[in-house]
Amino acid sequence: MQSEEISRLIGKNTGITIYEVEKGAIRRFTDATGDMNPLYRHEEFARKSQFGGIVAPPGFFGWPIKKTVDSALLVEFPPELISALDKEGYPLASALDGGIEFEYFLPVRAGDILSATSTLKSLRERAKMVFFTMETIYLNQHGSKVATAQAQYILRQLAPATIGQESPHA
Amino acid sequence: MPEQLYWEDVSEGMEIPAFDKIATTQMLVRWAGASGDFNPLHYDAVFAAAIGTGRPIVHGALKRQWLIQLATDWMGAAGFLKKFSCQYRAMDYPRNMQTMTVPLAGETWHCKGKVIKKYIEGLAHQVDCDLKLENGKGEVTTSARATVILPSRNP
Secondary structure, eight states, X not given: OOHHHHHHHTTOEEEEEEEEOOHHHHXXXXXXXXXXXXXXXXXXXXXXSTTSSOBOOTTTTHHHHOOSSTTTTTXXXXXXXXXXXXXXXXXXXXXXXXXXXXXEOSOOBTTOEEEEEEEEEXXXXXXXXXXXXXXXXXXXTTSOEXXXXXXXXXXXXOOGGGTTTSOTTO | OOOOOOGGGOOTTOEEEEEEEOOBHHHHHHHHHHHOOOOGGGTOHHHHHHHTSSSOOOOHHHHHXXXXXXXXXXXXXXXXXXXXXXXXXXXXXXXXXXXXXXXXXXXXXXXXXXXXXXXXXXXXXXXXXXXXXXXXXXOEEEEEEEEEEOOOSOO
C-alpha cells in the first residue's frame, strides 16, 4: 500500500453504534465462557455488591459493535478501510485477532445504553501482511467513558487467483 | 463466591488459583452467538481450510475471556478490573463432538497467573498480574496482563 493512502485512512471511523446492555445477553455471554460469577446473573447478590445490580463482565464489549447483521464481520471497521484493503488483496473477512488492550473506567450495568466508535489508529504492511490497530471508545447513556479498547488485527494477502472469492461478506 | 481478597493479603510472586478450560465446536458456535463474532473461521471446516488455518480455530476473544475470568474470580466481588491486555501467540483447536453433548478427547488448557507488582496509585490499592493460557504441552498460546484494584483493610 502507498504511504499516502495509509495516512489518508488513519483516523477514519465506523460512526457511532448504539447498544443496549440486556440482562439476557449478559447471561448468554457468560454461559458461553463458563463464567458463573453471581455479579453477572444473581439479582440479589449483585444488588448487595459494590455495583448495586447486575453488571456485564469486562470484555463484554464485543457486542455493541458486532451486530448480528449480514455484514457482521465488517461493521467494526471503517468502510474506507474495508475497500482499500480489499483492493490490495486483503479481504477483511480473513482478519485474525492479534490481541487487545482494555482500560476500564466504570462498570457496565444491565440496562445501560452504550455507544461505541472505532477509529483506525495505525496500519503497516510488511511481507504480504497487514497489521492494524482499531481504537474503540465506549460511552454510557450519561456520556461517561466506561472503557477504551485497542484491538490489533493481522491480515495475510491472498494469492491473486483467490481474490474476490474469499470475501463472503463483502 | 469465595471469601473476599484484600490488597493486604497479596504479595508479589503469589500465584493466582488456576483452572482448566476446554473448547468444543459446539462451544465455539455458542460463543459466536453470544459475542456476535460470526466469522466462519471458527465453525466451518471448508472455510477454515481455504483461509489457511487448516481447520477451525478457537476464538481469540474466548481465550481472552477465560483469562479475564481468572482475574475476576480471584479479585472477588469487591475488586475492579482496571486494565487488561492480551496477545495471541498460537492458534488453538477445539474438540469435535462425539454426541450432541459429549466431546471427543482433545486439548485442555490451563489458565494460570501470578502477581508481579503490588502498589498504591492515587487512592487505589492495585496489583499487576501476568496471566497465561497453557496447552497440554505446556506451551503458552495466549498471554495477558491485568491490573486489578482490590479493597484494603486500611483504606
